[in-house]
Amino acid sequence: MKKEKKKSNYLRAIGAVAWKDLAAELRSRELLSGMLVFSLLVILIFNFALELDAKTRTSVTAGVIWVTFVFAGTLGLNRSMAIEKDRGCLDGLLLAPVDRSAIYFGKAISNLAFMFIVEIIILPTYSFLYNINLFQPGLLLVILLGSIGYTAVGTLLSAMSVQTRTRDVMLPILLFPVIVPVLIAAVKASGGYLQNLPLDQILPWINLLIVYDVIFIAISFMVFDYVVEE
Amino acid sequence: MNSKPTALRTLDIISLILLVIATYLALVFAPTEKVMGEVQRVFYFHVGAAWVGLLGFIGAGVTGIIYLKTQNLKWDLVEQAAVEISLVFFFIAIVLGSIWARPIWNTWWTWDPRLTSASIVELIYLAYLMLRQGIDDPDRRARFGAVYTLVGAISVPITFLSIRMFRTIHPVVIGSKSAAADGGFSMTGDMKIAFFFALFTFTVIFIDLFWNRIRLGQLEQKVEQLKLKVME
Numbered sequence: 001m002k003k004e005k006k007k008s009n010y011l012r013a014i015g016a017v018a019w020k021d022l023a024a025e026l027r028s029r030e031l032l033s034g035m036l037v038f039s040l041l042v043i044l045i046f047n048f049a050l051e052l053d054a055k056t057r058t059s060v061t062a063g064v065i066w067v068t069f070v071f072a073g074t075l076g077l078n079r080s081m082a083i084e085k086d087r088g089c090l091d092g093l094l095l096a097p098v099d100r101s102a103i104y105f106g107k108a109i110s111n112l113a114f115m116f117i118v119e120i121i122i123l124p125t126y127s128f129l130y131n132i133n134l135f136q137p138g139l140l141l142v143i144l145l146g147s148i149g150y151t152a153v154g155t156l157l158s159a160m161s162v163q164t165r166t167r168d169v170m171l172p173i174l175l176f177p178v179i180v181p182v183l184i185a186a187v188k189a190s191g192g193y194l195q196n197l198p199l200d201q202i203l204p205w206i207n208l209l210i211v212y213d214v215i216f217i218a219i220s221f222m223v224f225d226y227v228v229e230e
Numbered sequence: 231m232n233s234k235p236t237a238l239r240t241l242d243i244i245s246l247i248l249l250v251i252a253t254y255l256a257l258v259f260a261p262t263e264k265v266m267g268e269v270q271r272v273f274y275f276h277v278g279a280a281w282v283g284l285l286g287f288i289g290a291g292v293t294g295i296i297y298l299k300t301q302n303l304k305w306d307l308v309e310q311a312a313v314e315i316s317l318v319f320f321f322i323a324i325v326l327g328s329i330w331a332r333p334i335w336n337t338w339w340t341w342d343p344r345l346t347s348a349s350i351v352e353l354i355y356l357a358y359l360m361l362r363q364g365i366d367d368p369d370r371r372a373r374f375g376a377v378y379t380l381v382g383a384i385s386v387p388i389t390f391l392s393i394r395m396f397r398t399i400h401p402v403v404i405g406s407k408s409a410a411a412d413g414g415f416s417m418t419g420d421m422k423i424a425f426f427f428a429l430f431t432f433t434v435i436f437i438d439l440f441w442n443r444i445r446l447g448q449l450e451q452k453v454e455q456l457k458l459k460v461m462e
Contacts, residue, residue: 153381160374164364173360174378177353178385181392188395208392215384223380226298226373 013098017106021080022113031079035118039072043126057130062190065126065134066146066183069119073150074172076114077158080107085162094228104224108155115147132194138202139193145209146186149216153179156220159227185209238441245431245438252278252424252431260424272330274424278432280323280348285436286316287351291383294376306372307451309379310362311443315436317355320348343393347386354382 025031046064050056084090093103123134123143154175161170189205256274263270289312297305327345328338339345358378365371417425 153385156377156381160361160377163370163374164361165366166360166364170361170364173357177350177357178381180350181385181388184389184392204395208388208395212388215388216381219381219384223298223377226377229373 010099010102013096013102014105014109017093017103018109018113021107021110025114031076032114032117034079035072035076035114036121038075039068039118039122040125042068042071043122043129052130057132058195059191061130061132061194062187065122066187066190068122069115069147070150070179070183072118073115073154074175076118077111077151077154078161078168078171080111080114081158081162082167090228094230100225100228101221103228104155104220108151111151111155112147115151119143119147136193139190142186142189142193142206142209145206145213146182149182149209149213150179152213152216152220156224156227159224181208181212185212234445238445241434241438241441245435248431248434252428255424255427260421261418266334269330269333272326274428276323276326276330277425278428279319279326281429282432282436283316283320283323283348283351285433286312286319287383287386290316290379294379294383297372297376298380303368303372306375307444307447309375311440311447313355313358313379314443315439317352320351324348324352341393343390346393347390350389351382351386354386358382
């Protein structure tokens with residue numbers, strides 16, 4: 001009975017941290033609007049940089065949408081941790097009598113929610129602009145798995161980068177080399193769905209994404225304490 | 231502490247002598263490879279350097295974990311030494327590999343698992359050094375460094391695997407028979423001597439540099455402490 005209560009407390013702490021971020025964001029809409037406009041601009045730039053005509057589109061769409069998500073994602077990750085640090089909220093959170101990993105999971109969930117909102121708006125926009133149907137269940141699964149892996153590592157590393165002197169520059173430099181596997185697997189799997197490849201050619205990449213997600217959620221869970229320790 | 235220990239001095243000299251012998255073995259003693267010609271001689275030092283880079287990479291990951299467990303700053307020194315050595319030797323391996331790849335693969339660079347993984351290790355370790363530079367508090371610097379090397383140590387093998395799921399053209403010289411088409415070859419007896427001697431030499435050089443770098447780190451710490459004392 002007691003153990004069950006402890007568990008529900010932990011989950012409630014996670015929910016509280018995530019809800020706090022979402023509520024703050026719903027009122028200010030600073031972060032989401034920034035991420036959204038930024039990702040629309042990235043797509044616009046890609047349109048001219050790559051000349052996305054009908055022929056190139058089929059082969060590069062997966063790459064373009066993932067680069068857009070990754071870039072917009074760093075913007076969001078940076079901002080969501082910087083807010084905590086600047087106004088001393090992080091110290092307040094750390095004083096709360098909950099396990100520190102609950103803070104990590106709360107932050108990760110709110111970051112993931114922001115990514116999803118951006119993705120939900122970018123996908124139809126892209127489909128509309130380039131006449132490609134991006135709403136396939138398989139593709140959405142890949143985007144889900146890829147975003148989870150990305151935010152799992154990103155939340156951990158952004159908690160580190162905001163505590164350094166050159167923080168805005170630091171996050172992408174730390175994050176990009178370690179998310180290469182996510183990017184490769186996500187681009188390959190999304191490309192596979194867009195080109196209607198048979199499932200047995202896509203499945204290995206989805207497995208890779210799942211393995212990456214599990215490993216890095218576990219690692220972040222274990223080391224987050226060391227990152228926020230004073 | 232202040233003067234260099236005799237054992238380390240001896241090791242310095244031994245590694246120098248070994249390096250001279252290994253150079254001789256690789257450039258003169260080993261027979262010229264029939265198909266590739268003289269450029270194949272790069273191979274002995276290329277593998278040696280990559281081997282040292284790998285040792286440093288593994289060492290950094292392991293000491294990162296040990297540091298997080300013990301919180302003893304001594305391990306932070308060891309980790310930093312391993313990272314720096316790995317950074318330099320992977321770079322040497324990449325440069326030597328490119329010299330070989332130009333005539334054999336007809337390109338300086340290709341996105342093969344080993345090449346890509348080695349260059350990603352380089353980027354991760356550059357990021358690591360930049361991360362450390364941005365933090366003043368030594369404990370926090372050590373903690374963040376350890377966490378980041380740990381994340382890197384786990385993500386690089388996954389990267390390697392994921393690129394391996396494409397096809398690779400990097401030759402597997404040892405334990406493979408079908409690599410001949412991509413510039414692989416089988417070693418004769420004399421080649422094996424040169425090869426294993428080069429590996430041995432680079433391992434000794436690794437230990438020597440590692441030791442020197444750790445000692446340098448200890449001296450750095452001492453200087454910092456003395457500085458703080460003077461300021462008080």
